[in-house]
Amino acid sequence: MLNTKQIVVVVVVIVMIGALLAQPIKGLVDKDEQNTAAVAEESASSMYTLKSVSELAKQGINASLAQEISTIEQQVVKAEGEDKVSLLQSLANKWEDLAKPIPQGFIYKEIAESTPALEYWVKAGDAFRTGYTNQQDTALASALNKLAIESYQKAVDLDANNLAAKTGLGASLVTGSANPMAGIALLREVVQADPKNLDANKTLGLFSMQSGQFDRAIDRFKTVIEIKADAESYFYLATAYEKIGQKTEAIAAYAKSKEMAADPTLSQYIDRQIEELSK
Template identity: 60%
Template sequence: MQQRTKQIVAITSILILMGFLLAQPIKGLVNEDKGTAVSNTDAASNISLEWVSQQAKQGLNASIIKEISDIEAQLPSASGPEKIDLLQQLATKWDDVNRPAPLGFVYEELATLDNQLTYWLKAGDAYRAAYTNLQDTATVAVLNGRAIQAYEKALELDAANLDAKTGLGSAYVSGTANPMAGIALLQEVVKSDPDHLEANKSLGLFSMQSRQFDRAIDRFKTVVSIQPDAESYFYLATSYENIGLKREAIAAFEKSRDFAADPTLTQFINRKIDELSK
C-alpha cells in the first residue's frame, strides 16, 4: 500500500512538473533575466529538520504523526549507534509517507554522524525531490544548496561516482547561475555510461525546459528503452507533440497510459489523445 501511494503521488506530480518545465526556462540557457539576486540567509536560518518536520506532518494520519514524533523525541538524548538507529527508523517513516524534505535532513544528519557515500547520495536525492515542485523560491534555494553540498560530500568520498555527478549536475542546472556547468557534468556521465538512467532523464527534462524538444526525444527514447514508465513516456509524448509529430505523440501517450496508476493522469492522457487525433 505504501509503495502504491508513493507511485500515485509521483505520477500525479508529473502534470505539475510538466507545467513548471514549460513555463520556467532555465536561467542562463534561454530567456535569461538580468535581475538582482535575493539573499536567502534568513530563509536558511529558518529551515531546519524541526521546521520541515512540522510542515511535513500536515495532512498525515494521527497515528503516523505519533510514530514519527515518538522517534524524534528520543533523538536529543541519544548518541552513537543508538542515534544512528533512531535516524534510520525516522528516515524509513518519512520515506514511507513520501515526505522528501525531512528525509533529506535526516540523511544529512546520518551522513554527518557516519560519513557514508550512500547517506550523502540519499540526502542529495531527497533534497532535490523536495524542491522540484515548490513555488517558494527562498525554500527552493536553501534545499538546492543543501543538495549541492550533499553531492559534493559524496564526491569527496568517490570522485568518480556517476550518481553523485548526476545529482550535482542536475542541482547546478536547476538552482545556480551556472547551469552550463551542470549540463557539462551530466554529459560527462552519459559519455562514461550512455545508459545512465537518471542522467539521461535529467538531460531530457532540461532539453524540454530550454525547448530543445528534438534532443529531449533522443534522451527519453533512451530512458524508456532502459526503464519504461508512465512519466518518461509522458515526457516523450509531450516532446513529440511540441514539434508536431502527432502520430508519434499519440503512440507515446498510449504507452504512458498503459503504465499509469493514477486516474487523473489517465484522464488527462485520454484528452490529449482525443485532441491529437482530430
Template identity: 50%
Template sequence: MLNTKQIVVISTVAALMAVLFFMDIKGLVKPKETRGAGMTTETASQPVSISLESISTTAKNSLSANLAQQITDLEASLKQASGSDKLKLQQQLAQKWDDVNQPAPASFYHEMVAQQVNDYPTWLKAGDEFTDAYQNTQDTLVQPGLVQKAINAYKNAQQLQPKSLDAKTGLGVAYVSGTPNPMQGIQLLLEVVKEEPRNVKANMNLGLFSMRSGQFDKAVNRFKTVNDIKPSPESWFYLASSYENMGLKDEAIAAYLKSKELAADPGLTQFVEKKIAELKK
C-alpha cells in the same frame, strides 16, 4: 515516480505534473515573464535558512494524528539521545518519513546519519533525498535551501568516491535546477553521458532540460534512449509532451498511450485521454 509505500500512495499524474511545474516546461505550464535554466540569480543567491523543525511541523499536517504523534515521540527521544542510540533514532526517523513519502524531513535525517557514518552510500542517499525534496515542494522560499543541501551532500559523496557518476549526475541536476550557474550542471551531465551514453538518470534530466529550453528535438532523442533502456510512465509521458510541442500529433498520441499503459493509474489515464481528445481535434 510511482510510489508503493504502504502509508501514502501518490498519483502518477500528480507526480509528473509536479516535475513539469518545477521545470517550468514550455507548453505544459503557464509561461513566466522570463525563462531560464534554473532559478533566477536573485532567488538562488539569497541566503536561505531552513529548519528541520518548521519542515517537520508542515509535513505532519498531512499525516494522521497517530502517525504524527509517533514521529513527535521519536523526535523527543532523539533530543535526549547520544552515541549509538542517537544514530539509531536518526535512522528510524529517516525511515519513518520515507514511509509516508515526505522527502523534505526525511532528507534532514539522512543528512544527520551521513554526518555520523560519513561513507559514500549515506551521502549519496542524502543527496538523492534532498533532490526529491526540492523537486516536490512548491515552496519557493524553501527550494534554494534544499538545493544547496543536495549540492553539499553530493560533493561529500564525490570526495569519498571521486569517480561516482551517480554523484556527478545529482550534482549536475542540482546546479541546473537551482543555481545561477546552470551551464556548470549541464556540463557535468554531458560528461556523464560521454562516459556512459546509456546512463538513464543523466539522459532523463538532459531531456527535461532540453524541454525547458524549447529544444524538443533533442529531448526526443534523450527520452528515446531512456525508453530503450528503462522505459517508464514518466519517460513515455515526457516523450509524448515533446512530440506534442513539435506538432507531431500521431507520435504524441502513441507515446501518451504507452505512458498510460505502463502506469495503469486512474489519474494518468484520465489526463492522457483528455490529451488525446485534444490532439485529435
C-alpha cells in the same frame, strides 16, 4: 497498475508540463538577479532545521504516527555515537514509509556529519532533491535546492567518480545555481561513462524540453524508455513529438502512457490530446 505514489507523479506531470516548458533554465539572467537570488537562498536555507520541517510534516499525518516519530526524536536528543545514528536511521525509515522526503534529508545530513560516508551524503542530496521538486513554497524549494547541492558536493569530494553523486549534483546545479551549464556538463560526463544511466538521461531529457530542444529530448526519453519504460517518460516523449509536429509518433507515445498509467485523470487528458492531434 501504478501504486499510489506513481499515480501522484503522473498527475503532477500533467499539471507541471506547462510550467516546465515555460521556465527558462536558471542562470540565463543578469548578474544582479543572480546575486539577489543567491542572497535569498542563503537566507532561506538558515530558516529550516530538522525540528522545523519535522513539525511541518507531522501536520499532515495520523496523530499516532506523529507521536511515534516524536518519541524517537526525544530519544535521539539523549543518544550518542552509534546509538544516535541507529535512532536517526529509524527516524528516516519512518519518514520514508510516509513519503516525506524533506525531514529525511535533514536526518541523513546529520548522520553524514557525524559519520562521514558518501552513502549518507548521497541519501541526503536525494531526499532534498525530491523535496524541492514541484515544491510550491519557493523559499523552501530554494533552501532545499541549496542543501542538495551542498550534500552532493560533499559526496563528490569523497569520490569524484561516483555517478549517483555527480548526477544529483548536476541536476541540482541546473535548477538552483547561477551556473547551470556546469550541471549539464556533469550530467553529460555521467552518460559518457554510463550511457544507460536512467537518472542522468531522464534529467537531461527534461532540461532539453525546458530549453526547447525537443529533438534532443526525444533521443533522451527514447533511451530512458529502453532502460525502464514508465507512463511519465512516455508522456514527456509524446509531448516532445507533439512540439515538433510529429503527430503520429505523439499519438503512439500518448497511448503507451495511458496504457501504462491506467489512471482515469491521465487517461482523460490523453484522450483530449489524441483527439486534437487526430484532426
